Amino acid sequence: MEPSPPTKAEKHRRIRRTSQNLACLEWMAPNFRQLHPVGAHLPQECVSLMSPTFLSDQFDTMYNVPSYREWFLEQDLQPAYAFHRRFLQHLQERKKRRRWVLKAPTHMFALPTLLSTYPDALFVQTHRAPIEAITSVSSLITILRRVFSDAVDPMKIGEEALHYWSSALDKFLLQRDRLSPERVLDVSYLELRRDPIGTVRCVYEYFGWPFSAPAEIRMRDVLAKQPRDLHGFHRYEPAQFGLRPEHEQEFFANYCERFSVSSTLARRSIKPVLPSAPDESRFVHDRIG
Numbered sequence: 001m002e003p004s005p006p007t008k009a010e011k012h013r014r015i016r017r018t019s020q021n022l023a024c025l026e027w028m029a030p031n032f033r034q035l036h037p038v039g040a041h042l043p044q045e046c047v048s049l050m051s052p053t054f055l056s057d058q059f060d061t062m063y064n065v066p067s068y069r070e071w072f073l074e075q076d077l078q079p080a081y082a083f084h085r086r087f088l089q090h091l092q093e094r095k096k097r098r099r100w101v102l103k104a105p106t107h108m109f110a111l112p113t114l115l116s117t118y119p120d121a122l123f124v125q126t127h128r129a130p131i132e133a134i135t136s137v138s139s140l141i142t143i144l145r146r147v148f149s150d151a152v153d154p155m156k157i158g159e160e161a162l163h164y165w166s167s168a169l170d171k172f173l174l175q176r177d178r179l180s181p182e183r184v185l186d187v188s189y190l191e192l193r194r195d196p197i198g199t200v201r202c203v204y205e206y207f208g209w210p211f212s213a214p215a216e217i218r219m220r221d222v223l224a225k226q227p228r229d230l231h232g233f234h235r236y237e238p239a240q241f242g243l244r245p246e247h248e249q250e251f252f253a254n255y256c257e258r259f260s261v262s263s264t265l266a267r268r269s270i271k272p273v274l275p276s277a278p279d280e281s282r283f284v285h286d287r288i289g
Contacts, residue, residue: 046104055080108172128189130252158241168249
């Protein structure tokens with residue numbers, strides 16, 4: 001057992017042990033960091049935080065257990081979000097912060113539950129050509145499942161990902177439309193990659209937050225320490241997972257039309273709309289009391 005909160009010495013010991021554990025992950029799945037950077041000092045998605053409740057799609061990502069997926073999609077995720085909130089309260093007990101910035105695709109499954117837990121949450125939705133996004137997530141799932149199984153079928157993973165995430169996206173957008181527009185900002189994935197600081201500045205402006213010079217310096221420092229080729233490049237193609245261009249219209253036609261994204265329009269940006277005018281979902285919540 002690990003006492004919490006830790007002493008300063010215990011904190012450093014835990015960070016070292018976490019780094020060792022992540023080195024083991026890199027040994028088991030050498031390509032994983034090329035798709036999803038992990039580190040003892042890096043942020044992590046909410047799926048890991050929710051896993052202790054056994055209500056997390058992290059399990060479906062790592063293991064091919066269709067019965068779990070079917071069960072998960074029928075569950076009330078309130079216990080998972082209650083634990084999520086309690087854990088954030090624990091994390092901020094000795095480190096006061098103005099707001100939490102949280103990210104996980106799984107939030108698309110339970111927007112009403114999320115809002116019942118964090119009623120003042122704000123959202124940044126990044127948008128990417130769907131086939132590119134599904135190819136990326138299919139590659140990630142394939143890498144992780146190969147750690148735990150010798151029978152991994154990339155074609156089946158691609159097919160399941162199409163149905164799984166198109167359904168989640170449709171459900172999320174219907175629920176998102178009930179929110180007031182000023183609570184949601186749409187951002188182009190391509191623009192975020194091209195100009196991360198400029199895109200983040202737009203986020204701050206949209207929500208009326210001051211974008212200080214010290215904050216920008218810290219952000220640039222983080223970017224400088226995480227170059228794109230830090231862990232090499234991972235190449236993958238839609239065909240590896242049975243994905244075809246026509247799947248975009250078959251599964252994501254409304255989404256592509258609404259946000260002007262598709263594999264054939266991948267260079268077309270969605271400019272953030274600032275308040276003067278009356279993709280993976282992130283949300284922001286003020287510090288939790």
